[in-house]
Amino acid sequence: xxxxxxxxxxxxxxxxxxxxxxxxxxxxxxxxxxxxxxxxxxxxxxxxxxxxxxxxxxxxxxxxxxxxxxxxxxxxxxxxxxxxxxxxxxxxxxxxxxxxxxxxxxxxxxxxxxxxxxxxxxxxxxxxxxxxxxxxxxxxxxxxxxxxxxxxxxxxxxxxxxxxxxxxxxxxxxxxxxxxxxxxxxxxxxxxxxxxxxxxxxxxxxxxxxxxxxxxxxxxxxxxxxxxxxxxxxxxxxxx
Amino acid sequence: xxxxxxxxxxxxxxxxxxxxxxxxxxxxxxxxxxxxxxxxxxxxxxxxxxxxxxxxxxxxxxxxxxxxxxxxxxxxxxxxxxxxxxxxxxxxxxxxxxxxxxxxxxxxxxxxxxxxxxxxxxxxxxxxxxxxxxxxxxxxxxxxxxxxxxxxxxxxxxxxxxxxxxxxxxxxxxxxxxxxxxxxxxxxxxxxxxxxxxxxxxxxxxxxxxxxxxxxxxxxxxxxxxxxxxxxxxxxxxxxxxxxxxxxxxxxxxxxxxxxxxxxxxxxxxxxxxxxxxxxxxxxxxxxxxxxxxxxxxxxxxxxxxxxxxxxxxxxxxxxxxxxxxxxxxxxxxxxxxxxxxxxxxxxxxxxxxxxxxxxxxxxxxxxxxxxxxxxxxxxxxxxxxxxxxxxxxxxxxxxxxxxxxxxxxxx
Ligand SMILES: Nc1ncnc2c1ncn2[C@@H]1O[C@H](COP(=O)(O)OP(=O)(O)OP(=O)(O)O)[C@@H](O)[C@H]1O
Ligand SMILES: [Mg+2]
Numbered sequence: 196x197x198x199x200x201x202x203x204x205x206x207x208x209x210x211x212x213x214x215x216x217x218x219x220x221x222x223x224x225x226x227x228x229x230x231x232x233x234x235x236x237x238x239x240x241x242x243x244x245x246x247x248x249x250x251x252x253x254x255x256x257x258x259x260x261x262x263x264x265x266x267x268x269x270x271x272x273x274x275x276x277x278x279x280x281x282x283x284x285x286x287x288x289x290x291x292x293x294x295x296x297x298x299x300x301x302x303x304x305x306x307x308x309x310x311x312x313x314x315x316x317x318x319x320x321x322x323x324x325x326x327x328x329x330x331x332x333x334x335x336x337x338x339x340x341x342x343x344x345x346x347x348x349x350x351x352x353x354x355x356x357x358x359x360x361x362x363x364x365x366x367x368x369x370x371x372x373x374x375x376x377x378x379x380x381x382x383x384x385x386x387x388x389x390x391x392x393x394x395x396x397x398x399x400x401x402x403x404x405x406x407x408x409x410x411x412x413x414x415x416x417x418x419x420x421x422x423x424x425x426x427x428x429x430x431x432x433x434x435x
Numbered sequence: 436x437x438x439x440x441x442x443x444x445x446x447x448x449x450x451x452x453x454x455x456x457x458x459x460x461x462x463x464x465x466x467x468x469x470x471x472x473x474x475x476x477x478x479x480x481x482x483x484x485x486x487x488x489x490x491x492x493x494x495x496x497x498x499x500x501x502x503x504x505x506x507x508x509x510x511x512x513x514x515x516x517x518x519x520x521x522x523x524x525x526x527x528x529x530x531x532x533x534x535x536x537x538x539x540x541x542x543x544x545x546x547x548x549x550x551x552x553x554x555x556x557x558x559x560x561x562x563x564x565x566x567x568x569x570x571x572x573x574x575x576x577x578x579x580x581x582x583x584x585x586x587x588x589x590x591x592x593x594x595x596x597x598x599x600x601x602x603x604x605x606x607x608x609x610x611x612x613x614x615x616x617x618x619x620x621x622x623x624x625x626x627x628x629x630x631x632x633x634x635x636x637x638x639x640x641x642x643x644x645x646x647x648x649x650x651x652x653x654x655x656x657x658x659x660x661x662x663x664x665x666x667x668x669x670x671x672x673x674x675x676x677x678x679x680x681x682x683x684x685x686x687x688x689x690x691x692x693x694x695x696x697x698x699x700x701x702x703x704x705x706x707x708x709x710x711x712x713x714x715x716x717x718x719x720x721x722x723x724x725x726x727x728x729x730x731x732x733x734x735x736x737x738x739x740x741x742x743x744x745x746x747x748x749x750x751x752x753x754x755x756x757x758x759x760x761x762x763x764x765x766x767x768x769x770x771x772x773x774x775x776x777x778x779x780x781x782x783x784x785x786x787x788x789x790x791x792x793x794x795x796x797x798x799x800x801x802x803x804x805x806x807x808x809x810x811x812x813x814x815x816x817x818x819x820x821x822x823x824x825x826x827x828x829x830x831x832x833x834x835x836x837x838x839x840x841x842x843x844x845x846x847x
Binding site: 292351355 | 440443447451750752755756759760761839840841842844
């Protein structure tokens with residue numbers, strides 16, 4: 196059974212008379228342990244798809260099944276439970292609490308979990324350490340650089356050890372070196388720990404880490420490439 | 436989610452928004468302090484006013500010259516001279532008013548007394564020695580004048596404690612002569628500090644025989660009041676009727692509407708003062724309500740201003756696994772902490788201020804002011820500010836918690 200099943204999913208924003216069809220009937224499946232990169236031009240609907248998969252937004256059409264259960268059949272409590280325990284989300288805009296330390300920000304998900312309080316400190320510290328931000332743990336998030344904010348946001352997504360991680364351009368604000376570190380971290384989570392990773396990126400180099408690339412254009416899936424296929428495609432070109 | 440965790444989050448929230456929390460608490464403190472102060476002072480003022488009536492015994496009836504005022508604009512004929520010596524004699528006759536136990540004629544008016552260059556503005560009070568019983572007075576030093584002083588228009592005076600203090604300071608006053616209206620009066624008694632009794636502050640009074648007062652102070656042949664005491668409280672209506680009949684007969688009046696005097700009982704007085712205190716209460720309640728509204732608007736503003744920021748926070752918390760109930764509990768606890776803190780502080784400030792006011796009024800103004808703590812006002816104040824906190828803190832939080840997390844996160 197696929198972890199994520201999407202059928203003819205669509206999302207239309209209505210603002211008075213104007214209608215924005217951000218997602219227009221996409222279908223795909225993602226299995227446990229996959230590393231998927233979503234690529235596509237700006238405004239093509241990537242974030243919207245990710246938000247819907249992450250239970251942060253609701254589709255206006257089509258079907259989304261998570262772990263085989265239709266999203267509409269999840270209660271508020273179950274949705275919160277899934278978001279807390281099964282998903283980690285790194286937002287494009289970080290969404291850190293202002294005037295609050297990195298440490299407190301990373302700790303937030305634990306409040307809504309059943310992790311015993313005695314483990315909280317160790318969890319928070321190791322999550323912060325995994326993104327090399329230990330020296331900034333007590334910093335107010337408003338004083339962090341863009342890259343540091345991004346890493347704090349990643350640490351927060353990791354603190355609950357979720358089996359599924361969504362990341363909306365996690366390397367967008369990083370220099371190529373720290374970007375590579377983040378991607379290696381994600382890749383390790385995928386390969387060594389079997390985590391499912393779904394990320395959005397603009398950079399082909401970043402997408403290289405993924406086992407699969409979904410190309411989105413104008414709210415539709417243009418191509419769905421598994422890396423094996425892509426490699427074949429490459430070798431084709433070379434053989435020419 | 437554990438309550439201790441919700442509370443921890445609420446506290447972090449309050450700490451992160453220190454100035455907002457402080458302003459909210461301030462709004463509540465102002466509202467509740469004002470209510471407690473106003474209600475406490477109002478209650479004390481009422482007690483004071485009602486206490487005045489009790490200064491005169493419950494069996495007391497006052498006969499006043501002139502027509503009874505029928506409305507606020509109907510100024511009584513205050514200067515009416517309808518109560519005369521022969522009325523006093525008629526009232527004293529057992530056959531006329533059998534239920535009357537004593538009657539005392541009274542004259543009073545502002546006057547200046549002097550002693551060796553010191554002057555003091557006091558109330559000259561002409562009475563008989565019955566005043567000791569009717570007003571429950573006794574002398575601290577010396578004695579009261581007697582029947583023979585009344586017969587002989589003696590120039591003797593019993594002075595109040597304030598009069599003594601102002602004219603003589605710490606010197607002895609007994610046997611000294613004070614001057615009122617170009618005439619010397621020998622001080623034969625000094626009253627203890629008494630404060631206000633009914634409408635007279637005997638501390639600022641010089642009491643002289645009524646005959647002397649008629650002749651030398653006021654230069655009149657009539658009286659300002661008769662103070663009558665009935666034998667029994669239950670016989671007051673009968674006594675009033677007999678007094679009216681006697682005086683009408685004496686004055687040759689047949690139509691009660693043409694009365695040139697009127698009789699007032701403690702019950703009448705209480706009713707009249709009751710209206711005043713009711714108006715006072717109404718006024719105080721409105722002022723208190725206004726201060727609550729002002730405090731409430733303050734709280735409301737602060738809460739609403741923070742909604743944008745809080746909406747994003749709510750979106751984030753939901754994205755990280757908070758349920759709608761978690762969010763509501765957090766905001767509920769925040770609001771309760773704010774209103775609770777503000778409420779307790781407000782009650783403390785209000786109590787301290789009104790206690791201080793009662794001390795000042797007693798010590799320096801000399802009113803028999805008592806400190807009362809208005810429990811209902813405190814409860815209403817707490818209730819209303821808690822309600823405001825809940826409505827303006829919880830309602831937007833609830834709205835936000837019902838949104839998609841992503842919509843809440845995007846909220847501007
Ligand atoms: N709340 C909204 N109301 C109206 N339109 C919206 C809303 N959110 C997104 N859109 C529109 O939907 C389309 C897709 O947006 P989305 O954020 O998914 O794009 P994206 O692929 O993530 O772009 P980028 O790479 O720039 O982040 C855009 O045209 C955007 O303007
Ligand atoms: Mg996007």
